[in-house]
Amino acid sequence: MIPWSDIFHSSWPKIAQILAVLAIFFGFYAIAFAAGARVKGKKQNGLALSLFLAPAIILALTGLGIPAIQTFMESFKNADSSKWVGLTNYTRAVKDPDIRLAFYNTTAWVAICPVVVTSLGLTLATMLNKMKREAFAKALIFMPMAISFVGGSLIWNMMYQYEEPNMPQRGLVGQVMRSLGIPLQHLLLWHPWNNLFLMVVYVWGFTGFAMVILSAAIKGIPTDIEEAAQLDGATGFRLFRTITVPMVKTTIIVVLTTAMVGTLKLFDVIHTMTGGNFKTDVLSNRMVDENFVYLNYGRGASLAVLIFLGVLPITYYNIRSLRAERKHS
């Protein structure tokens, strides 16, 4: 039976802590707002800024800004960060066959997944547009978004489960392969295809996101443009290619870059399904292993910096388009 009283005893401090955090946060700001409302004149802006903006900036800087600088410096130090070693971590990373493999795999993830997810999402969004029961189909495809990648990985582990050919199959994929007459495989051990099977989990989890966002963009296309094209005789694929794609180009780029950043950082799927074994390691998982398994902080830091360098062009591009947008408005 469920030991309710034990659970209560171990968890009341945590529940009390949730309440305390909420009480402090709302209590402090209730007082601050009451006091701030009385302040008039020039002091007001400064007070408002320090109460409104400062906490957010402090949190963002201590959580992301300063640590990023520290990691950058760590990456030029040795395993326990006691000595400067120059570029050694990076040159070692280039030479180490395991890290090179993780690098290649990450490249494959970034090259394949975003394109698959975006094109699949775009196709679905276009097809679903104005279809009967659109919302229902969308909800089903979008549902994996609510499931953690850990949960998704376990679900797909069960799908991929390998049983001997003469045994009853427990994994659905094995069952389908057998009924199609395809020789059974240990799918997660079968290099290099196992990388693709892991990518399936990501595609399953993320396509709904791409579809929903692209669908909203497609619905935003002015109907007169579409009607004009139709009067000119554009239908089906031509309408898709000449009107839909150019009109939602910005959104396509947003989805593509979001997926790129996501795959560059993706960790959960690899960690849960293979632990980086069977030649499926990626930079993000390897980085955690360097830090917590091999206890080599310098090298872990250098891998984090490599991931950062991968994200950097996308960040740069986003800031540029953000500035352009702000100037327009």
Added chain:
Amino acid sequence: MATKTLKRNVGVAHSPRPFTSPIASAIVTVVAVLWTIPTFGLVVTSFRKKEDISSSGWWSAFTNPHFTLDNFRAVLSTGSGEVGTQGMLPFAINSLAITIPAVVLSVGFGLMAAYALAWIPFRGSDHVFYGLFALQGVPLQLSLLPLLTFFATGVKLFGHTIIPPLHIVGTIASVWLPHAMFGMPLVIYLLHNFVSTLPKELMEAARVDGANHFEVFRRIVLPLSLPAVASIAIFQFLWIWNDLLVALVFAGGTDDVAPLTLHLANLGGSLGSHWENVAPAALISIIIPLIVFFSLQRYFVRGLLAGSVKS
């Protein structure tokens, strides 16, 4: 009237939308079914008997239906739970204790910062905004270890102590605080998108009436932003609830503060093919996000859109 007829005629003559055809419906149906089957298999598996699970696939439950709640009883009471003999519930409470403070703090501070950046003019406002936006580009991976060290020993930059140690290592605060920090840039960006589109006349009218920033925020901005706040809070909730990496780094050492995802990942590793434990555990861990998602789906989708589609 004329255009209406014309439209209808066009609709008859051509297919009115690209790909709207029986083939398209068939493809969409196939994808929707394919996308649902894995989760459906998990649900069926977690209600099957242990012997059945280990000897046949979940689809045989249709020809040979024997269902039971024993698996749930096992993971909720003892069995695979690792905190003493208390099963999975303590981990679910940890997940809540991590998610709720992190969501409230990031969205609360984020909304105030978004207002400040959009409506309080000050020198360097644009630079602060771009700077925060740029921090979005810093992968979590870059911050994990220094932040962990900071919680233990404070912040030292170039040999100077900037912030003293916080003494929260091993407590649940050491898990929600990083989440609140990491969420900041995205939350501010999304809420700024919304807050900056509030009607200028409304703000100015209130200012003319003598309201200061605190009053404007409380009386105008907060009520008007509630839908946006709700959608972003849901988004943050799912993101934090489903996270594994931050949990592993900041709560990896102790079961006492580990959330469901971390517990689940460990179960998957240690119990591997003991599906009678893993399947119901996985189902329990995804039930809360699924409820949140299905009941608040409209807000959630709107929240996602706020960031990516210009209205």
